[in-house]
Amino acid sequence: MVDILLVGGGHAHLGILRRIRMKAVDYRVTLISASTYQYYSGMFSGFTEGLYSEQEIRINVEELCQQSGVTFIKDTIVHVDATNRKLVGTTGIEYGFKLVSFDIGSNIGSLDGSIKQIEIKPNYVFPNEIHTFRETAFPVVVGGGAAGVEMALSVQAWRLNNGYKSNVTVISSSPLLSSVSEKASSKIMKIVKQKGIVVHDQDEIQETSRQQLTTKKGRRIACSQLLPLTGAKASTLFAESSLTLDENGFLLVESTLQVKDYPWVFGAGDCVTIRTNPELPKNGVFAVRQEPVLWENINLYLTGKPLKSFVPQKKFLSILSVGQQQGLITYGRHAFYGRWAWRLKHSIDMKFMNKHK
Structure with a gap:
């Protein structure tokens, strides 16, 4: 049994690893992830366009764990027994804990039909999948949110630069x-x-053929x-557990x-819904903001002290x-457009990635 079990290598848990790397703790900490690498979704558009290599958009979670004195286990959790404080992985191994935190992200819903669909979650499948999609004859993105818009524009830019229609x-x-x-919509x-x-907005797919x-x-x-890219869909991990879920299946x-009902179970990022802020967007901005509160509350819980509340910012x-x-x-x-905006994004993304080297 470990003191702290971290499931998933999302933004919040990466922040915890960085904190432990800077200041060691007395707790026994283990992180379980399905992949050695965590791919940074903020740079997916740049990778798709060909601006970054695969190595530049991924973080070696196992290496970061080693630097932090945290045990890394490559496994996928398939069963949660919150009452008895046990998790089960695909290997059949049981993992006991005093406290567990989930930061496993979300899925993307698929559409019915016979046309090949590209899946970019879990994020470690993204590089291979997007290679296939950007070279296809007639690529179609479904979803008009930030993710859909970014990927459509990045694929278009790559095709223009590489001789594709x-x-x-x-x-x-x-x-x-x-x-x-x-204003953002208009721009x-x-x-x-x-x-x-080509944009077909205020419309939906009714039927697909080959x-x-x-x-x-x-x-x-x-x-x-x-x-x-039609929005976040809940992981199936919690569906058969006794944990409380929202109406869409998120923790x-x-x-x-x-x-x-299980104060030794914590969660952050896209895999959770906060009861007091159910409409909070599921994106990396809030996962990063949740990390300091998550880590402080983990320590407060283990020492028997009152916990603090996460208060999300109104604008980001x-x-x-x-x-x-x-x-x-x-x-x-407000919305602003230009090359300077991309340079600012590049600088922020590089700063984030450099934290993990």
Whole structure:
């Protein structure tokens, strides 16, 4: 049995490893992850466009654990027994703990039909999958949020730079970036049209055949491969456990990032919903912000002291790579576009990656 068991190598747990590396702890800490590497989604667009190598967008979690004095185990957890404080991996091995924290991210829902669909989660499959997608004859991205827009523009930029036909299509049930602001939506529509992307917004896929999609509005769209980016879907790990879940299957935690009925179970990042802030977007920004509270509360719990609450910021800065080393910054209702925005994003991403070297 270990004192602290960290499941997953997401942003919050990476932050904990960095803290332990700087200041050793007396606890026995183990991290379990399905992959030796954690791929940084913030640089997926740059990798897709060909601006970064695979080595530049990944963090060696096993090496970081070794530097921090944390035991690393490569395994995938398939069963949670919160009552008896045990987890079971695909290997059949049981892992006991005093306290466990989950930071395993989320999945992306797939669509029915016969057309080949690309899956980019878990994130360690991303490099191989995106290679296939960006070379396909008729690539179609489904989803008009930040992820869908970024990937469509990055694939388009790569195709333009490598002699492929620039025919990326985006299908979205709402206007692009409409959940961000009207200004962001208006700007991104101008950008995608300028860069030659075909957008079918306020429409949905109704039927798929081998090389074609049919939408609810009757549009027929050539499609050889499909990349669904329609929002976060809960991991199946918690479905058969006794842990409390929200209506969509995400692990439900309190503002302390604890599960109410099992105070020795914590969670952060995309795999959880916070009861007091159920509408909080599932993105890396909030996982990074949760990490200091998560680590402090883990220590407070193990020493029997009152825990603190995570209070999310109301506004946050977001920078999208829109291809050809240009970026779109959004903050609240504001949106700004230009090369300087991409350079700022590049600087932030490099700073984040350098923390883990």
